[in-house]
Amino acid sequence: MITAQDLDVYRGSKALITNATFTVHAKHKVGLVGANGCGKSSLFSVFLGGLAPDKGELKMPAKWRIATVKQETPALDASALDYVIDGDTEYRTIEAELEQARQAENGTLEATLLNQLETIDGYSLPARAGELLHGLGFSQAELSQPVKSFSGGWRMRLNLAQALISRADLLLLDEPTNHLDLDAVIWLQRWLKRFDGTLVLISHDRDFLDDVVGQILHIERQSAKLYSGNYTAFERQRAEHLAQQDAAYQKQQREVAHLTKFVDRFRAKASKAKQAQSRLKRLQKLPDLAPAHIDSQFTFSFEQPEHLPYPLLSITDTDCGYGETRILAQANITLVPGTRLGLLGRNGAGKSTLIKSLAGELALLSGERFCAQDLNIGYFSQHQLEQLHGNSTALEHILRDAPHFGELDARNYLGRFGFSGDQALAQASTMSGGEKARLVLALIVLAKPQLLLLDEPTNHLDLEMRQALVMALQDFQGAIILIAHDRYLLESCVDEFLLVGQGKVTSFDGDIDDYQQWLNDDKKLSKAQTAEPKEAQNSGVDKKQQRQQQAELRKQAAPLKKQVDKLNKQMEQWQSELDEVEAILADGEIYQSDDKAKLSSLLKQQASLSEQISEAEMEWLDLEEKIDAIMNPIG
Known part of the structure; x- marks a missing residue:
């Protein structure tokens, strides 16, 4: 088992966890949760021996084999x-x-x-x-x-698979679903439930946690507390604990007020001096109870649009793709107020292509796109994060889009998205992925959209912000199309699903559980087809003609593959540079140094490289979709 005793964990001079005491028994599965920056990844470093506790100790069997997901993948020739x-x-x-x-x-x-x-x-x-x-x-x-x-992104999947294949006694997974689509998330859930070792899992996906873990280790305000049960059970227990804490605090505050009033009133009177002194001692002996922190820091909602046209947007007999490369054929979608659609399908099937086409970011290859007059679309994608002005602060972004706001109005508005105090003055180039995502969402909400097109909006968000987004989307009066690998988000905010795959967009009659069963059946069918005799599969096919056709397709795809190779080399170089920068930033001494200019430069370099890699990966995905469409033509 894992035993922590009076554990303190610092990063530089900042205390992340203090006096933590908990026990994780062998073969138990634990979810490690808490707000971004609370110390979850640092605790993982302690588990791995890369970071020594500043006080106390963490014990586990010396013979245990520990596996975690590598953060980098060398450019190997190995398969x-x-x-x-x-x-x-x-x-x-x-x-x-x-x-x-x-x-x-x-x-x-x-x-x-x-x-x-x-x-x-x-x-x-x-x-x-x-x-x-x-x-x-x-x-x-x-x-x-x-x-x-x-x-x-796909190399991270390889690293995940390498960790899963190892004979680990302790498996440490930090946001394993971040680079996965819904199909892979569902598969990983099933695999981890069968895993026979000890699992500690950092995740902001509540459905994933509910399905996989049996305990929750919650880090909040430098405290680590272990709860029994899955995430839903943890929320219930924590709410009860906070209610009790709040009741005890309020009761104590009433007693403090009463005792203080008595002492102040009678301390100077000789006849009451003894009683006043007695109450003063009682006041001094009262335990120091902290107020309960129940409310989320995120409290935003979508305002009712001024008008909701009918329909808002539609595409008819539409082919979607890039240049001469068709990804989707004959797509038909009509969006009216109240429409809540979720897109299902594997990575590369064309979900993002469809949303880009609906948003008008990508020209249609054929068909018609109708857009209501003065339609305001709120479009969220990972690409949008990189469209923020790097040298502008969060405050400047809001004031630019809402010139009628005064500075106080803008600051109050940003506070609803977790940007309080000096955080509102942080430049976008120095922001984390989660902060950028929150700022983009703040700008979308500010614009009062009638239609939301959301492509993986929760990728960098913590659990509290995800919950706030769910609540806001549930009250949204317009139409929503959503791509997400977060089951809870889909189940909470979507009424019907479209299946994107094999060059088509079709209605899916069912919910996420039905989709999970459909995936199982589809895989069984694929295996059965693979097992058929090759002769039967090739009967009646002119093999020479087939080879010629394949050669022609490869020729068409060759320029795109060259671009992919070039991108891969560029991303490897940027990733190598990013690793060097992050290695320096991981050293606590950099934060103690008087050379603040160097620290600022490193943070900007980190943000710039991360942005370049993210943009390159989006371009890589688009190229792969084009190559796939060429090599597997529709019809």
């Missing part, structure tokens, strides 16, 4: 499958020793090693690694592709 298998170091060790035994013609040692391989179920490892990769969204063809051919 995706081999890279994942590398995560099982015991298998790789036996494999290397086997090769040496064979070369030495040592039959006895070879037999012993083969027996060890069987004991650890090594013969099934490639199949299990392939299953992991399929579950995380990789196609059969991609299993043999070199690691260096994948973008940053």
Whole structure:
């Protein structure tokens, strides 16, 4: 088990966790939650031995094998499958020793090693690694592709698969769903529920936590408290605790007021001096109770639009794509006030392409787009985060979009999105992903939209901000189209679903649970089709003509693949530079230094590199969609 005793964790001079005492038993699954910046990742560093506690101790069995997801992936020539298998170091060790035994013609040692391989179920490892990769969204063809051919987001999936394949006693996962689509999130939930070791999981996805963990370790105001049950149970227990705390605090405040009034009134009177002194002592002995912090810092809502046209927007017989590359064919969607649509489908199927087309960011290849006069669209995507003015503060962004606001109005408005005090004066270039997302949402709400097109709006948001967004969307009077891998957000804010895949947009009759079952059935069907005899699959097909067609398609896709290769090299360079910057920022001494200009420069460099990588990944995804559309033409 893991035991923390009187644990203090600092970053530089800042206390993150103080006097933490908790126990996590072996094979338990724990969700680690708290606001962004509260110390969750630092506690992970303590688990891993990369950060020493400033006081107290953290104990766990010395023999435990710990696995976590690497934050970087070298540009290797090794295949995706081999890279994942590398995560099982015991298998790789036996494999290397086997090769040496064979070369030495040592039959006895070879037999012993083969027996060890069987004991650890090594013969099934490639199949299990392939299953992991399929579950995380990789196609059969991609299993043999070199690691260096994948973008940053897909390399993070490879790192996740490598951690999952390891023989870990303790698995530490920090936001594992961040780079996943809903299909992969659903698969990962099922995998983690079957995991036989101890799991500590940082996540802002409440449905994911509810389904996977049995305990919650909550960090708040430098305190760490362990709750039994999943996230929903934790919320209920915490609400009860806060209510009790608030009642005790209010009762104490009434007693303090009464005692203080008595002391002030009678201290100078000789006849009452003794009683006054007695009450003063009682006042001094009262425990120091803190007020309960029940309310979220995020308190925003969408204002009622001045008018709601009918319909708001529609596309008819529309082909969507890039240039001559068609991603989606004959799409038909009509959006009216009250429409709440969720888009389902794997990464690269065309969900973002569809939203861009609806937003008018992407020209239609064919068909019609009707947009109501003076329609105000609130469009959120990861690309929008990079459209913020890097040298402008949060306050300047609001004043630019709302010139009728005074500074006090703008500050009060920003406070509803968690930008209080000096946070309102932070430049966008120095903001974290979560802060940028909150600022973009603040600008969208400010514009009073009638239609919301939201592409993964919760990616960088913590649980409190996600809950505030859910509440705001539930009260929104206009229309919503939503892409998200957060099940709770979808289930809370969407009435119906569209399935995007195989070049089509079709209605999906069911909810997220039905979609989960549909995914299972679809995978079984794919496996059955793969297992069919090749002769039957190729019957009646002119193989020569087929090869010629494939060659022509490869020729068409070649320029795009060159762009992908160029992007990959550029992203590798930026990632390497970012790693160096973040290594310096991870050292607490930089925050103690008098050279504030250097710190400011490093923070700006970090933000700039992160922005460049994010933009490049969006471009990579667009290129991959185009390549996929060329290599797998519709009709």
